[in-house]
Amino acid sequence: MQIHELETPTPVVDLDVLDRNLDRMARYAADHGIGLRPHIKTHKSPRVAREQLARGAVGLTCATTHEAEVMADLTDDVLVAYPPVGDARLRRLMGLPARVNLMVALDSAEAIEGLAAAAKEAGRPVRVLIECDLGMHRVGVTSIEEAIRLARLVTERPPLVFAGVNFYPGHIRSGEADRKAPLAQLGQDVRTWLAAFDKAGLKPGIVSGGSTPTAFESHQLPGVTEIRPGTYVYNDREIVSTGAAAREDCAFTILATVVSTAVPGQAVVDAGCKALGREPLRVGAGSGFGELVDHPEVVVKGMSEEHGILDLTSSTWKPKVGDRVRIIPNHVCIVTHLNDFIHGVRGDRVETIWPVAARGRAAKV
Amino acid sequence: MQIHELETPTPVVDLDVLDRNLDRMARYAADHGIGLRPHIKTHKSPRVAREQLARGAVGLTCATTHEAEVMADLTDDVLVAYPPVGDARLRRLMGLPARVNLMVALDSAEAIEGLAAAAKEAGRPVRVLIECDLGMHRVGVTSIEEAIRLARLVTERPPLVFAGVNFYPGHIRSGEADRKAPLAQLGQDVRTWLAAFDKAGLKPGIVSGGSTPTAFESHQLPGVTEIRPGTYVYNDREIVSTGAAAREDCAFTILATVVSTAVPGQAVVDAGCKALGREPLRVGAGSGFGELVDHPEVVVKGMSEEHGILDLTSSTWKPKVGDRVRIIPNHVCIVTHLNDFIHGVRGDRVETIWPVAARGRAAKV
Numbered sequence: 001m002q003i004h005e006l007e008t009p010t011p012v013v014d015l016d017v018l019d020r021n022l023d024r025m026a027r028y029a030a031d032h033g034i035g036l037r038p039h040i041k042t043h044k045s046p047r048v049a050r051e052q053l054a055r056g057a058v059g060l061t062c063a064t065t066h067e068a069e070v071m072a073d074l075t076d077d078v079l080v081a082y083p084p085v086g087d088a089r090l091r092r093l094m095g096l097p098a099r100v101n102l103m104v105a106l107d108s109a110e111a112i113e114g115l116a117a118a119a120k121e122a123g124r125p126v127r128v129l130i131e132c133d134l135g136m137h138r139v140g141v142t143s144i145e146e147a148i149r150l151a152r153l154v155t156e157r158p159p160l161v162f163a164g165v166n167f168y169p170g171h172i173r174s175g176e177a178d179r180k181a182p183l184a185q186l187g188q189d190v191r192t193w194l195a196a197f198d199k200a201g202l203k204p205g206i207v208s209g210g211s212t213p214t215a216f217e218s219h220q221l222p223g224v225t226e227i228r229p230g231t232y233v234y235n236d237r238e239i240v241s242t243g244a245a246a247r248e249d250c251a252f253t254i255l256a257t258v259v260s261t262a263v264p265g266q267a268v269v270d271a272g273c274k275a276l277g278r279e280p281l282r283v284g285a286g287s288g289f290g291e292l293v294d295h296p297e298v299v300v301k302g303m304s305e306e307h308g309i310l311d312l313t314s315s316t317w318k319p320k321v322g323d324r325v326r327i328i329p330n331h332v333c334i335v336t337h338l339n340d341f342i343h344g345v346r347g348d349r350v351e352t353i354w355p356v357a358a359r360g361r362a363a364k365v
Numbered sequence: 366m367q368i369h370e371l372e373t374p375t376p377v378v379d380l381d382v383l384d385r386n387l388d389r390m391a392r393y394a395a396d397h398g399i400g401l402r403p404h405i406k407t408h409k410s411p412r413v414a415r416e417q418l419a420r421g422a423v424g425l426t427c428a429t430t431h432e433a434e435v436m437a438d439l440t441d442d443v444l445v446a447y448p449p450v451g452d453a454r455l456r457r458l459m460g461l462p463a464r465v466n467l468m469v470a471l472d473s474a475e476a477i478e479g480l481a482a483a484a485k486e487a488g489r490p491v492r493v494l495i496e497c498d499l500g501m502h503r504v505g506v507t508s509i510e511e512a513i514r515l516a517r518l519v520t521e522r523p524p525l526v527f528a529g530v531n532f533y534p535g536h537i538r539s540g541e542a543d544r545k546a547p548l549a550q551l552g553q554d555v556r557t558w559l560a561a562f563d564k565a566g567l568k569p570g571i572v573s574g575g576s577t578p579t580a581f582e583s584h585q586l587p588g589v590t591e592i593r594p595g596t597y598v599y600n601d602r603e604i605v606s607t608g609a610a611a612r613e614d615c616a617f618t619i620l621a622t623v624v625s626t627a628v629p630g631q632a633v634v635d636a637g638c639k640a641l642g643r644e645p646l647r648v649g650a651g652s653g654f655g656e657l658v659d660h661p662e663v664v665v666k667g668m669s670e671e672h673g674i675l676d677l678t679s680s681t682w683k684p685k686v687g688d689r690v691r692i693i694p695n696h697v698c699i700v701t702h703l704n705d706f707i708h709g710v711r712g713d714r715v716e717t718i719w720p721v722a723a724r725g726r727a728a729k730v
Contacts, residue, residue, distance in 0.1 A: 262506050360704070
């Protein structure tokens with residue numbers, strides 16, 4: 001099958017670029033002796049996870065219980081990097097196959113107590129990472145004392161096992177030059193926190209950091225044993241804007257069709273926010289909700305649910321109804337979640353198709 | 366089952382409110398002798414579509430081919446209000462059961478020629494609406510002459526049948542007082558366009574307008590025979606901001622759990638943009654990506670993929686890890702598309718669950 005035969009809108013992944021992205025991160029981690037535990041939120045696909053494991057990933061990182069359930073078929077080492085709060089969530093986590101060596105990240109005593117009760121009832125050891133806020137200000141304890149208090153609480157709640165700490169440097173998304181100072185600060189903070197844990201007699205076995213924008217600088221952070229990048233498999237406009245990937249490293253595009261040119265100065269494609277998401281770029285990183293592979297000067301300037309409005313004012317391109325375009329999304333992880341199948345292509349040939357099996361919640365009554 | 370037993374994040378629909386919303390629109394249409402052909406993009410669910418048909422809907426409106434395939438099991442009268450461009454799309458449309466009296470909306474000669482060829486090959490009559498741009502500037506022909514030229518082209522391409530015209534007043538979203546003038550202008554434009562069609566000997570049998578914000582004013586527009594509102598079944602913050610529904614008419618919420626309170630001044634819930642979407646409100650209509658049913662002063666101020674950040678700075682509420690909240694989304698149609706199942710509740714009792722069967726594209730190789 002050729003790419004022009006595909007119904008649109010549909011996600012298309014360039015398999016050569018995907019392979020290259022997978023190789024590059026695996027090699028970086030191996031070269032620096034850092035464990036790679038990729039976050040599968042970006043692809044939600046066993047097909048891609050298998051490739052990551054085949055290249056030496058030490059395990060997989062998930063956010064949702066459904067992701068963990070799907071990925072448990074591929075690895076025995078699963079980190080759920082999300083606070084395990086709520087009876088239903090705990091029940092599902094405890095229901096993972098017994099062979100799975102589960103690890104979770106959390107930041108509260110409430111989460112520890114709930115998990116401890118569930119783990120005890122299930123007779124299941126669970127490794128715990130204490131999530132530390134080192135600047136992202138999303139989740140994570142904000143003081144060293146509180147982090148140590150929680151780590152100690154974990155040690156007092158068998159079958160929980162204190163495994164280490166994790167942090168997410170998602171606030172560092174600036175270009176390579178501008179992130180030198182925040183990275184240096186982060187390195188200093190990590191050193192301080194780890195020293196405090198050591199002093200408390202709670203040396204973290206695992207120090208888990210990393211995200212795609214800073215992944216290739218992880219070796220500059222003292223003590224980091226693992227990284228959890230996700231987006232690197234596909235990349236997107238946001239990652240390109242951070243300098244962590246080049247435009248030609250974007251493996252994932254939405255194939256779309258021009259369906260209307262009736263209104264002057266624009267063309268309408270069949271990829272709206274239900275196909276492409278409505279994720280903004282950071283201020284200064286560019287405009288629009290996606291850009292055309294073949295016409296980088298053309299961005300998706302606006303969207304309805306099933307309509308994407310291409311801004312033609314900076315282009316000499318004159319699209320016709322029926323023309324096809326490939327769009328690089330701003331934030332690919334969101335786009336994956338909107339779609340059920342991915343077409344893998346080499347050149348113009350559609351080589352394979354795979355399900356986004358960990359999409360959704362699989363939550364029924 | 367009680368609502369507190371549900372795993373989060375999950376969509377919850379208040380069945381009493383849903384019934385009331387369905388009744389209200391059906392009654393309005395009946396009272397004014399206007400055909401109601403609801404757009405099912407909002408719910409994508411046979412369960413809700415059946416209720417709309419039972420209340421007298423003349424047919425259903427869809428955007429995607431998959432929506433049309435799913436809804437064809439419930440009605441013989443389907444409008445695909447989307448340009449039928451591309452071989453794969455046409456093939457699927459022509460594959461709808463023969464009993465379905467298909468109608469499509471389009472705005473180009475290219476779309477007409479493609480559809481005519483496919484319809485001829487399939488031996489299938491297809492009714493065509495010419496989409497007119499009356500101010501939305503998304504799709505739709507912008508000149509009366511072009512609209513008439515396309516209508517005439519349809520009459521020359523059997524088995525296509527010229528059925529009428531449609532427009533989408535989606536640009537009129539201001540509050541009730543502020544939309545008097547644009548509505549009056551729209552009424553005048555509709556009158557002018559219809560007169561020109563009449564004069565050309567192409568009297569439109571169907572004049573299809575309407576969207577939820579202006580639906581209850583459709584009788585003020587001359588000649589409108591049908592309306593296609595979608596969002597009215599659930600409503601959302603955006604609709605409330607237009608005055609077309611009250612806050613208590615919002616039937617659809619996302620049930621979420623507080624998973625972290627570690628960072629001061631905020632709480633984190635497990636509904637991020639993969640559960641709640643990242644649709645902005647119009648400027649002036651409010652801030653954030655959703656608001657809490659029980660704490661209207663608290664909005665979701667920021668989101669990651671699986672994290673929603675509640676802004677607590679204007680509230681005296683002190684959430685604890687494990688607390689549950691219900692969030693009214695900004696734009697519910699997007700949220701439906703993110704989820705696979707809907708829980709229907711009355712009070713605290715979970716009465717039913719239904720699949721979002723027309724979600725996604727169902728597109729395979």
